[in-house]
Structure formats: C-alpha cells, structure tokens
Amino acid sequence: MSFLELNKVTKIYPNGTKAVHETSMNVENGEFMVFVGPSGCGKSTLLRMIAGLEDITEGYINLDGILINKVDPSDRDVAMVFQNYALYPHMNVYNNLAYGLKNRGISKEDIEKKVNEAAKLLQISEYLQRKPSMLSGGQRQRVAMGRAIVRSPKIFLFDEPLSNLDAKLRIQMRLEIKKLQQKVGVTSIFVTHDQVEAMTLADRLAVINNGLIEQLGTPIEIYNNPKSMFVAGFIGSPQMNFLEGELKNKTLTSEGFEINNVTSDFNGPVILGIRPEHMSQTDKGLINLSVDLVEQLGSDNLIYGEIKNKKDFCFRCPGSQIIKKGSKLSLNINDNNYYVFDKSNGNRVN
Amino acid sequence: MIRYFSSNFSHLILLIGIFIMIIPVWLIFASSTHTASIINTQGLQFFLGDKFLENYTKVLLYEGGFFKEITALKMFLNSFLMATGVAFLSVISSLMTAYVLVYFRVKYATLLFWIIFITILVPLELRIFPTYSVMSTLNLVNSYWGLIIPISASAIATLFFRQFYKTIPDELLESAKLDGANTWRFFIDFLVPLSKTMIVAMFIFMFVFGYNQYLWPILVTSSEQYWTVVMGLKMMSGSIVNKFAFVIMSMIPPVLIIIVLQKYFIKGIFQDK
Ligand SMILES: Nc1ncnc2c1ncn2[C@@H]1O[C@H](COP(=O)(O)OP(=O)(O)OP(=O)(O)O)[C@@H](O)[C@H]1O
C-alpha cells in the first residue's frame, strides 16, 4: 500500500466545470511528486482535494492508510504552501510558525524548540519578531516554508510557491526546496506550470492536461519516452519540433524527406516529433534547413529556420559553432531519436 | 503656487467650519459660568463669568424628577451603561453576523444581508410600538436590558464588517484550517485581531448612538431611576445656567471616548493596511 493513494478521483465544481477526471495515482513515502501542466488543467484542484480544501465529487483518497475523503483539513496533518504565501499578517514570524503547533496542544518549550530549529534551517532566525509586511518576497517565501516544516506533517503540498519570485531567486529557492525536502524526507507534492521547475524538482512527474494525467513517470522517462504529443510538446525546452507526415508500410514521408524502417505498424497521417537537441550537422543529411534566426545563449546556439513548408524549425548546437543567418544546414537525426504520433489523437505510435 | 494656495484655501474653509460649530458651544459654556439673572437680562454671554464652580457642583448634586430619585451623577451612570451596552452588544452581534454571512455556507447569504440592511430604512422610531410590546412581554420595561437590547443590532456595523471580511483573501482561512484552526478559533485568532481598528471605530459609533437615544428611553422607562443624560436635558428643572452647565457636561463622555480612541477611529474608517 502506498503512502498516498488517489483512486478514480473526480472533481466537478458546483457550476458544472469538470476540473479533474477519474484520476488515479500513488505517491510513495518520502517521494517528491510534481504536477505539471498548462494553466487551468486542474493541478490546483487536485492538490486542494488532497489538502481537504475542496470536496471530492467521486473516488477516494487514502493517506497513510486512512481514507481521508471526509476528514477535516485540520485533522489531515498536511501542510500547504500557497502561491501568495498566505502568511498571517497580524502575527510576527514566530507566531506564524508557532500557530499550528499551539492548536495541536504542544507545550510551550517544545514549540519554541521546534520554531527555532525550523527558523535556523531556513535562515529566518533574525526575523522572528517581524511582521510579514516587513519582509521581502524571498523571506516571506521562507516563512511560508517554515510554517509547513515546523509541524512535521505527513505531506507537504506546494501550489506554485515560486511564481511570485524573480527569476534568480526562483532558481535559488528551487534548489533549496529540493535540498530541504531531501533533508527532512517528507513526502511532497509540488504544483507548477514551469517545466524546468518540474524536471529539476521531481522524483516523479505527473503531466496533467484537461483534468487527466497524460503521463506519470520520472522526469527522464517522460523526456525520453513521451506517450503523447501533448507531453512531448510540454516537456523539453526549447519545444520539440512537430512536422506533418504520412506513415505507410513503415516508411514515413514528411516535409521533403523520408525515414525508413519506422518501428510501427501504424498506417495513415502522423505527426513527426524531433527535439532540437537530437540533431546534428552532416554533409548529406535528411533535413535541409535554411536559417532565419540565430539565438546565442553562450553555451548553446538555437537556430530557427525553414524546411520546405515548416517555419520556425528549431535546431540546437554547441555555442562554439558559428552559424550565420541565411545559411543552409543539412541535419541528421541522432540515433533514431524521433517520435511518431497518430495525427488524429496525438498518441505515440512508434 | 497653486497647491500652496489651494491648501491654504481648504484650511480656511475648515477653519470657518470649525468656528461655525464651536461658537454656539462656546456661548453656552461661557454663559454657564454666569448667574441666571445676567443671562435673563443680558442674553447669552461671550466671556467667562465667575460662577463656574458653583453652577457645576450644583448640577452634579442635583436631584431631579418628581420623586427626587435621580441625581445627575446617576444619569451619567445610566447613560454610560446604556451606551457601553449598546456599543458592546452591537459590535459583537455584527461581527458575528458578518462572520456567518461571509464564511458560512449560508444559502442566499447576499439576500439575507440585504434584508438586514433594509432595516436601516425602518428606524426604531417607526417600529417603536411593536418593540415596546415585545419588551413589555419580556418584562424588560424599566430595566437596563430594556434600554439596550432593542437598539443593539446594527445593520451599518454589519455592513462594515462584512465588506471588510470580503477583502480578506481565502487563502488565509485555508491555511488557518490546515494549521488546525476550527471555526471558533479562526474568528478569535484571525478575524477579531484583523478587524481591531474597525471594531474600535464601530464601538465609538455605537457608543455615541446609544448615548444620544431619547425617544426610546422615555418610552421604555417610567421609573426615574433609569433617566439618562439626554432625558435629563429635557426633564431637568432649575435655572437656565444650570441647564447650560448640564448641556456642557453631557457632551463630555462622547468627546472623551473619541479623544481616547481617535487614533484607531480614523484608521478604522479609512482602512488602509
Ligand atoms: N471554484 C471554482 N468553481 C468553478 N470552477 C473552478 C473553480 N476553481 C477552478 N475552476 C475551474 O477548474 C479548472 C481547473 O482549475 P485549477 O485551478 O485546478 O487549474 P490550475 O491547473 O491550477 O491552473 P493554474 O496553473 O492557472 O493555477 C479550470 O477550468 C477552472 O476554471
């Protein structure tokens, strides 16, 4: 039995919006699970059902062997970090951290010890007497984390906690969250729509689309083996290139080139997916790209160009390679690293 | 230059306003320090006389009413009890009403709120007879509760608290819940401290409102023991200077309350975080 089990969980809001469809998944003890997906796909709803902030329309949720469908949020022993932190504005940092402990009837000395430990861990010891309004965004973020950690709950829930921070702080906090989670070892679920955040944080990743889990797996599994066009397009940066094509008797025809011996019995219109980083320059390559734009990132160059009817085709090469706008490149796909999707439903067929 | 001028100009208008309001009060105060015969023969006085102590001690020790059961001091006590009672009860009841309306899953909460709000259009004076009959059925005629209870439900205060609660983000409630706060704790630990300034403002408001009541106390009390200051103003017999002195003294409690609590009062009316 897993630590957290979701079984055919469905959420229909009172106004009829179906936000989550029959979702089932297991999260193991100590695991860092990330929900990732576009805006409005139901990530927050799923998280809030686990927290108990939304009723579960159908299905059931088990936490640590207990059915929690009807358990009050205050009795679930979960902690949540909100996007806007939701710190208690009238309490100083110390009391923000201590409040949950007080409600659980913990003795004053123990509270003080725990708060001080958590504050030290998060480097907010100096601010314990300040009100949240006197803290910077990053400090507030830490207090919000501290409030979750100090209670040593069964599970941490994060709802896009980094989206209010500037880019640099975001990367720093991302790292700290990961380190912290490894240190305290509490099972965590982290919601984000940023795929880089998702890839870097997750032990396992759930890619959600339209209230459904499209794919569940480790970040590398999902990157290497996306099951659908949606997942393939969502994970990976820059985005995978998609080309229209036709598959017939294991031969794929697309935008002026052919691939033979495709490992698929599918026949019909398909979409061919190639990641920008899975190609390299050769003399007589498969794909002929006329370069429109070069983005130099330093370590890498992103080359955008046209192949036959397809515009903005992206190719990634080392930053040392100098490529000029207007030049023509000949590219090969490395190690058959391409993906073929059924055009009608987006499912992977190779 | 224009700003300097306009700020001076608005100060000037304010000063004129202050004068218009202060002068009658000053006239009464100055007149209350003379003897009655001076007022009767020469009219209101602009300058202070020398009878301050004499007139004011007389008023304080005055025994009024037909049966001489009431003193000015007792009237102040009655008024204070009534005003504080009204202020306390109405602040507490509207805090809680607003809490229920905003945070509980009440069906038609908005409609209910507007029904409460409509009671503003039906002041006590309009429903004074049914209210009296309720009080008399409850045996509360001639008691402090009878003075206090019928005016202790304030739609205005409910409105203020409701609007304030609606500006509090939902996440606050949600994270409090996850921190183990139940319905009661959320009210006590969050809403009450967060609306502290609003509470003080409403307290002052309702204190003055209760203090100024006239018609209802007259109706619900027949015993002189329950006379309030405002009733005393009308009922008091005696010379004109004593009445003036009493008028001035009757202004002190509300003014005092406002001065003591004004810091919060202003913050509460113009709530800025
Ligand atoms: N209280 C509500 N009542 C009705 N519909 C809602 C409610 N909350 C969310 N929804 C709808 O449910 C769907 C999922 O919303 P949810 O907040 O879970 O999205 P999300 O994945 O968290 O998006 P984001 O990344 O923008 O936060 C959306 O279509 C949204 O409009």
Ligand SMILES: [Mg+2]
């Ligand atoms: Mg969300």
